[in-house]
Amino acid sequence: MGDSTLKNRQKAEFLEDFYEMLSKEIIIAYRGTFEKTVLGVLAQNIGTSIDSSSVLRGKFLKLFLELSQNISEHSTEVVKSSNGEISGSGLLIIKYKGEDYLFITGNLIRKDNFENVDKTVNHINSMNRDELREYKREQIEKAERTNRYL
Numbered sequence: 001m002g003d004s005t006l007k008n009r010q011k012a013e014f015l016e017d018f019y020e021m022l023s024k025e026i027i028i029a030y031r032g033t034f035e036k037t038v039l040g041v042l043a044q045n046i047g048t049s050i051d052s053s054s055v056l057r058g059k060f061l062k063l064f065l066e067l068s069q070n071i072s073e074h075s076t077e078v079v080k081s082s083n084g085e086i087s088g089s090g091l092l093i094i095k096y097k098g099e100d101y102l103f104i105t106g107n108l109i110r111k112d113n114f115e116n117v118d119k120t121v122n123h124i125n126s127m128n129r130d131e132l133r134e135y136k137r138e139q140i141e142k143a144e145r146t147n148r149y150l
Contacts, residue, residue: 025096033079034072035087039065046094060094060101067092067105075107 027049030042046064050057075088090107109117127135 027094027096027101029093031089031091033081033087033089034068034075034092035079035081035085038087039068039072042068042092063103064092064094067103071105071107074109076110077108 028042028045030038032038043061043064046060047057050060071090071092072088075090077089078086079089080086088107091105093102093104095102095104124132124135
């Protein structure tokens with residue numbers, strides 16, 4: 001079997017898996033720019049789609065905003081809107097699976113940034129709840145210090 005045949009088969013299997021995933025309890029699936037107006041509409045749709053407590057809805061919205069901001073600010077695929085706003089482009093899927101919710105995001109990054117991103121993701125994934133809280137506090141403080149000098 002040639003390389004192109006194998007690659008085509010892998011693409012077909014990926015698409016089959018992707019369409020199967022989309023057909024099951026999808027709350028929201030979006031691919032495009034993550035500019036402020038779009039984020040507002042998506043947040044409103046998420047808020048009305050979650051049939052749970054206001055606490056859970058609030059956590060969903062916070063997580064959604066964090067993930068969306070990461071795409072908007074760090075994607076190498078950027079788009080300039082008609083009002084001059086520059087936003088990253090990517091993918092966001094929120095899915096209900098059994099008793100759990102699954103957030104799937106993706107965006108392009110530069111190849112030379114991959115190693116750093118991979119290292120950071122692995123570090124974060126290795127942390128327990130308390131370590132994650134401390135890491136988050138450190139990141140917020142770091143951002144605040146950086147913003148003071150801008």
